[in-house]
Amino acid sequence: MHRGLPILLALAFCGCDDKPAGPAATPPPAPAELVHTPEFSGHNAYLHCAAICAMGPRYSGSEAYEQQLRYLEKHLHAAGWKTERNPFSAPNGVRMCNLRAFRSTSPAPLLISCHIDTKINVAPDFESADDGASGAAALLELARVTTDERIELIFLDGEEAFARSMSETDGLYGSRFDVARRGNQLPRWQINLDMVGGRNKTIAIPSLDTSDFMYAQYASAIQVLGLSEEKWTVWPGGYMDDHLPYLEAGVDSLNLIAVFSGTSWWHTSRDNMSRICPRSLHESGLVTLQLIRQLLSAGAEAAP
Ligand SMILES: [Zn+2]
Incomplete structure (x- = not known):
């Protein structure tokens, strides 16, 4: 169990203000179109997030969920990824569908995941901007700048x-x-990325669910990028999230998730685009890319 991170360098990415995002808050304007820089773009991720939120609540089996799948497939294919839908049904009969994206049909050692369903029966205007759309947006932008065949993406x-x-x-x-x-x-x-786009977020990985190896990777990535130990920290416990089934099956998992428990916006209409910040998405993208680099090089070193 890890109780905290080592002393790290100063915050490198800030600038999203910390005003409470109430119903009257006006979202900043989304960039007009995707940019084609070689680096991860927080603005592109923000644009994806806004486009997904505009589809409305995307609960399992809904037409908006299907619309979201088509949006993801379109951008993944444009970035050169193959995709595969894996449909199934929940025990209560609700139809569900995971979406995989890969560059090689050989099994990839590194899986990057997010969830794209939104909680049902919250409100007609529920955007679920951070809890769902932010992870999907970050993965889509990662897909644009990542060509390594040792990576698979899955939208759960x-x-x-x-x-x-x-x-x-x-x-x-x-x-x-x-x-x-x-x-x-x-x-x-x-x-696993979950709630990675909120302004002034605090990412807190679950100490109970994080191996010593993965904790070291996380701490190293934060240090390399010069991020704040207060904003990229450790939660003293575990979470029920999409890392758990993999972890229980023996996969070494890292859940990048913002503190949400006890907040006033989680699973309400206030989880909308006014909470989302391009710089926050950018920072989450950079951390994920750094972790990718570290893990794949660790794997290369361990190979015979
Ligand atoms: Zn949720």
Whole structure:
């Protein structure tokens, strides 16, 4: 168990203000179109996030969920990725569908995941901007700048519970299905992104669910990028999230998730684009790319 990170360098990326995002807050304008820089662009991720939120609530089995799948496929194919839909049904009969993206049909050692379903029955104007769309947006932009065949992306359905709270039997449907579907062809590592676009967010990885090796990778990435130990820290416990089924199957997993418990916006209409910040998405993208570099080089060193 890890109780905190070592002393790290000063915050490098800031600038998103910390005003509370109430119903009256006006989202900043989205950039007009995608930019084609070689680096990860927080503005591109912001644009994807806004486009996904504009589809409305994207709960499992909804038309908006299907619309989101088509949007993801279009941009993944444009970036040179192959995709595969893995449909399945929840025990209550609700139709669900995970979306995989890969460059090689050989099993990839590194899986990067997010969930793209939104909690059902919140409100007609529920955008679920951070809890769902931000992870999908970050993965789409990662797909544009990442060509390594040792990476697979997966956009998971059914993370959200049907009941008010997640339980051992309600929630994580997509990740549980994916782990079972893979059998013994599991990746070596997984990075899960959840709520990675909020302004002035604090990422807190779950100490109970993080191996010493993965903790060292996280601490190193933060140090290399010069990020704040207060904004990239450790949660003293575990989370129920999409890393768990993989972790329980033996995958070394890292869950990059912002502090959400006890906040006033989580699972409400206030989780909207006014909470999302391009710089925050940019920072999350840079950390993920740094972790990718570290993990793949660690794997290369360990290879015979
Ligand atoms: Zn949620």
